Amino acid sequence: MIGDQISKIQLFLLLLSPFQNTKKHIFTIKVKTYPFTGTLVRLYYNLKEVGIMIRDRGAMKWTAMMLPEHVMKLREFDWDQNKKVKPELDEQQLELIEETICEAMAENLDLCFTYFEWEDFHLLIGKVHYMDVYKKQIRIVDLHEDLHKINFCDLVDVKFL
Structure with missing residues (x-):
């Protein structure tokens, strides 16, 4: 105008x-x-x-008059846009992760674990303390001597430091 x-x-x-x-x-x-x-x-x-x-x-x-339903839908849309998806690992990747963990346990080496929890990726650096096959968990002691439990299914990647 x-x-x-x-x-x-x-x-x-x-x-x-x-x-x-x-x-x-x-x-x-x-x-x-x-x-x-x-x-x-x-x-x-x-x-x-x-x-x-x-x-x-x-x-x-340009100030908008928003209904509560519109605000709720916009927040859901924004939440879905920022949502991360856990990658699916094939058998070769799982075997490589298992070999890395076994070698680190044998030589008492530090590992960098990438795991997916609460719709986000996390990094953890530490040594493998124990592998619980029945609960399907890995117990890791980090650099501050804290104990962390991570499920096998949440692991995305494991690397040597």
Whole structure:
């Protein structure tokens, strides 16, 4: 709306531009935008101001009125967009992880574990303390001597340090 009115004024000035060089007709335009009141367009004709105020509510025009259902759906959409998916491991990757863990247990080496928990990836650095085959868990002692239990199915990757 503002652009249309300003372009109409500019078109008007272009039509009168052949007369602008004469001393009788001098046209100038100044545009100033205010955030809440609108845009002030000043048209000067023969050094006399002809003020035109365009009221368009400014920034208030774009504030949204949202229903609670809309807000809830937008939050769900945003949550689904940021959601991470656990990758599926094939048999070769599982065997490689198992070999790495067994070798680290035999030589008492530190490992870097990447596991998927609560819809996010986590890193843990430590030594394998015990592998519980019945519960399908690995017990890991980290660098601060804290004990962590990670399920086999949550492991994504295991690497030597």
